[in-house]
Amino acid sequence: MTTARPTPPSPTPAPSTTSPLAPSLVSPPRPAPFFGRALCAMVTPFTAGGALDLGGARRLADRLVSAGCDGLVLSGTTGESPTTSDAEKAELVAAVREAVGDRASIVAGVGTSDTRHTVELTRAAEKAGADGVLVVSPYYSRPPQDALEAHFREVADASGLPVMLYDIPGRTGTRIEPDTMLRLAEHPRIVAVKDCSYDFLGAQKVLSRTELAYYAGCEEHHLALYAVGGAGYVSTVANVVPDRLRSVLDAFDAGDTSRAARLQQQAMELVESMMASGLPGTVTAKGLLGDLGLPAGPVRSPLRPADHETVVALRAAYDRLMARPAS
Numbered sequence: 001m002t003t004a005r006p007t008p009p010s011p012t013p014a015p016s017t018t019s020p021l022a023p024s025l026v027s028p029p030r031p032a033p034f035f036g037r038a039l040c041a042m043v044t045p046f047t048a049g050g051a052l053d054l055g056g057a058r059r060l061a062d063r064l065v066s067a068g069c070d071g072l073v074l075s076g077t078t079g080e081s082p083t084t085s086d087a088e089k090a091e092l093v094a095a096v097r098e099a100v101g102d103r104a105s106i107v108a109g110v111g112t113s114d115t116r117h118t119v120e121l122t123r124a125a126e127k128a129g130a131d132g133v134l135v136v137s138p139y140y141s142r143p144p145q146d147a148l149e150a151h152f153r154e155v156a157d158a159s160g161l162p163v164m165l166y167d168i169p170g171r172t173g174t175r176i177e178p179d180t181m182l183r184l185a186e187h188p189r190i191v192a193v194k195d196c197s198y199d200f201l202g203a204q205k206v207l208s209r210t211e212l213a214y215y216a217g218c219e220e221h222h223l224a225l226y227a228v229g230g231a232g233y234v235s236t237v238a239n240v241v242p243d244r245l246r247s248v249l250d251a252f253d254a255g256d257t258s259r260a261a262r263l264q265q266q267a268m269e270l271v272e273s274m275m276a277s278g279l280p281g282t283v284t285a286k287g288l289l290g291d292l293g294l295p296a297g298p299v300r301s302p303l304r305p306a307d308h309e310t311v312v313a314l315r316a317a318y319d320r321l322m323a324r325p326a327s
Contacts (some may be wrong), residue, residue, distance in 0.1 A: 033213040035105040036070020037232030038246040041078040048299035056295030058099035065104045068246035075109035078236045081303040083300040093128035111136030119158040126159045136166040137174040155187045168196035178202040185210035219271040223264040236281035288314040
């Protein structure tokens with residue numbers, strides 16, 4: 001039985017900007033993507049003792065949505081999904097839903113290396129109040145493409161929730177090949193992709209032949225993918241500068257592509273510090289959030305926290321960005 005796709009939550013209104021272009025030169029707004037445009041891959045806050053910090057999650061979620069995030073992706077790579085329990089994942093979804101209401105979409109990470117387990121997490125996410133699920137390729141076992149396709153279809157058939165495929169072969173060992181994406185796009189509940197493949201040609205192939213909402217999962221690709229028809233981004237850096245990243249898309253939508261490029265370039269020092277330092281983005285995001293006095297807490301083993309020198313460098317890059325006008 002085919003389940004109709006639910007209506008996504010209304011995106012957070014964009015901060016007002018003034019375009020230097022005459023109204024006649026501004027392109028009509030593109031249709032809103034299914035989960036919104038500006039999505040944050042939210043960290044999972046923990047207490048100092050390492051327990052799930054639901055109060056901190058509510059506060060962080062509210063801050064992110066108030067600062068311009070259309071959606072929050074929970075229990076993904078940045079959310080430390082490999083080291084949180086099934087119960088914690090469901091509790092996190094419920095707490096964040098309570099905090100943001102219908103102001104933003106909630107996409108719950110449910111991907112595991114086991115199809116049956118992924119199905120169970122999908123149903124639990126639906127019960128907890130998620131608007132959709134993020135499903136990564138099964139890691140370690142490296143299934144061939146026909147088995148990979150069957151995995152995603154079984155998960156999509158398991159609930160009424162729309163599915164965002166998560167293509168990150170550098171972590172899973174298995175690429176979702178473009179031709180597999182084309183076949184999966186025929187499923188009525190497979191609606192989106194978080195792309196961390198670093199295959200820009202493959203992404204455009206899928207974009208040109210399907211209606212999948214393609215989200216940049218690599219920070220340096222936000223504007224480039226958006227410019228060729230992408231839906232927006234799912235960002236780790238948005239944990240700390242959600243408004244700055246959103247302003248890139250807002251400028252582009254206003255027709256001011258030069259300003260969009262400048263804003264993207266302004267953020268690159270912080271992006272490099274957080275995402276290309278040799279540490280996982282979870283570690284750098286939590287280190288900087290903690291230094292800013294925002295909910296984060298420690299990371300769980302086997303990850304280790306950022307050292308003092310790293311946090312100092314992150315804060316310096318953050319301060320330099322925030323000292324510059326968003327123009």
